[in-house]
Amino acid sequence: MLLMMCSCAGKEKNVSEKQDEPLREFTALNEVVDGRKDIYLITKVIDSNYWNVLVEGARSAGDAFGCNVYFSGTNNEMDWENQLKLLDQAVSLGADAIILAPDDSIELASKIEEIYSSGIPVILVDTIANTDSFDICYMTDNLEAGNKAAKEMIEKLSDMGFSEDEELTVGILVGSGTSQTINERLAGFYQYWTDNAPDSWIIIKDIQNCNGDMELGADLTASLLKEHKDLHGLFATNNGPTKVIANTVAEKGCNDVVVVGFDYSDEISKLISSPDYHASTILQRQYYMSYQGVETALEILDGNQTSIKFEDTGVIVVNHDNLTDPEVQALIEVN
């Protein structure tokens, strides 16, 4: 089982910090057969669990639909300049279609427009670009994902027996204050909570931000639990903080606290598996993003245009109740 990593947290900057990173050559993901369409996949990060799942989706689609899939990417999520070079290289190598997870939604926009206007289908995955010159984008609607996290929190608190009149608080731990992904998940959580949670169930105003520092995150979580005796819910917006709150809750034996986080890790897995705790996590469907991306690219090359440009690939909520469901198990398996 692979661990799922957060996809695009807090890495959106204008200028690459590692401009001298070597360019990674494209490698074929499946057997190259002459006469088949050549699809080029460019991801944000190579050799990360999250992105490996996405690459696997593209490889499977290549096998399933009979096309050659080539893959490359960058070493960090800010290296849009190397992505620019990879895009040029893909075009010069004769790409029939390109699937891209853009490192920068603004810096890469003009290059995407250029390739799209030259007649090469461009499919975006995971992150959308600041242009409408692409065929379709498969990504998670993080606002919606935040909605689902809040819905899960409310349901689990109700399941635990907390009444609407009972006063309780919910704490939030985020991994970054600048990531658009995290901000949208947080906004989605607040949006659903405001509309649906009982008035006496309060989100603690001080949102804890560990800025990627796991030790700090553990301290902040411990402080939340100590200072708020009525705290019965903890929400984390991405993988790192989810691990932190899962660990802290397990260490302190807080079985009266609902934990809702993102992505799949050993820490949250243990908590979900245990009948003594109340934990859930939200999984993205990055495998589906690239799988669908390859399939759509081939359809476009066959002359079928897409009627939409944005498709929310959705999320799956995993908790103790549905852990053994085949769909959930299948998703966990590829993660």
Next chain:
Amino acid sequence: MKNKKGDLDYIKKGHSYYITLFSCLAIFIGAIIMLITGFNRLITQHDVHLSGEICNLVSEKMSNSLMFMADSARNMADALTEQNCRSLDVVYDTVSDYTSGRIVSIGLVDEDGNLYMSDSEKNEFEKMNLQKTALLADPVSISAPYRSTRLGQPVITLFSKFKYNDSHTGYLCVTYFFSTLQEAANTESLTNEIEIWLMNVESANIIQCAGSDPHASGGWANAYLKMSDINREYKPAFDAWYERMLNGEPAASVSYMIGDVRYSQVYSVIKSMPGWCVVVRIPSTALSETMDTFKNYIISFLFIFLNLVVIVISVVFNYWKRETRILGQLSVNDPLTGVLNRRAFELSSEKLFAHSKDASIMFFDIDYFKQVNDTFGHDTGDKLLKAFAGILKSYFSKYGIVSRYGGDEFVVLVHDIPSGQVSDMLDKIRHEVHSIRISDDKKGEDFKISFSAGIAKYPTDAADLTGLQVCADSALYIVKQMGRDGYRWYKQGSEASEAPDQ
């Protein structure tokens, strides 16, 4: 006189110059520091006030843009009401094909929430529960921004109520690119400084319309996280500001600091977008940076001015110093011969007597000087005086002081030198003076120059200057009586019949 001479010495040593210069510099630098400090304080006060005003203006501009869009939707709805179509299907056939640069699509919602639009838009409406917002239109309501499935871009939808088939109510849904609103938010100046959000009152969710980070543009966030960096002491102010928003106040402002930067923040309620406000934030440094340029100009000007002042002070001081030196010399020396004048001699002699065990005072008269003036003119007389003074200085300045008392009278005071040596020098002087020749070539006249001198000794002849003068004058008188061209040491009780010493 003593003070004046002291001043002269003081000036000669240059202390006054540096003290004056450094005093001016210190005052000037102090004034600049005060000016800059005051300027900074004023800028800060001004910035806080002005940034609040700018927030108000931008907020008003955003509200007006939304109102303009709302008016457009309402006008379209009014036009549909005028047409009084039989059914919404007919209305939809009329409007569905209409698009413009800014309008993405047009759809309809009936009183029961049934949708007349493309399938992808129906999905969006279901997902975002936009029917609920449509039914709030009275006459107009605006949705929160959402991402269009068909276009992949952020959009907003305006709803406007209209009538069809006489009494039925329908809701026109006009979807705009969210960038339309962002363009309205743009300001030519301070583009990267002003942050503009739409803020949901209940959830504190915000959507960036404009700001320094273009990546966040159109994206969602939450004010609690966005404002989590506010310095602890300002958090109550922010909470109070948000409380006013929750209480339904139409507008309110707050000022707080994040680190060292002060921010002004204003919200104003959007009437056509229930539950939403426009929030504008600006760092006061945005204005300070502009004012800093102005401040730097002023400081540069002041330093140039300072340099000019230093140069002017130097020039004026040097001029004054030279004048003072000339005036000082004029008050001490005889301007014609360069030897001390009478007053300076009297002051100097007092000091000399105070430090001497013995001294000799000599009174000189140039013999028949009046005749020289009368015969050869005053220029020749002046030349003679200069030549005579020069000879006296060459012999006696090493041992004492030489002065001109007036006219052709000179007084010399020497100390700690034996009388014999004085006499020897007088003999030599007499010889030299005789060698001075004044002649008038036209008249063929030749005039022999000589002097008469009387000498008194301190302290044997007298113990003060007045007494010595009397004694020397007495000896001189005798020399003159005896036919001039000689000198005589004063001897008590001596008569005019006695011959001069030489």
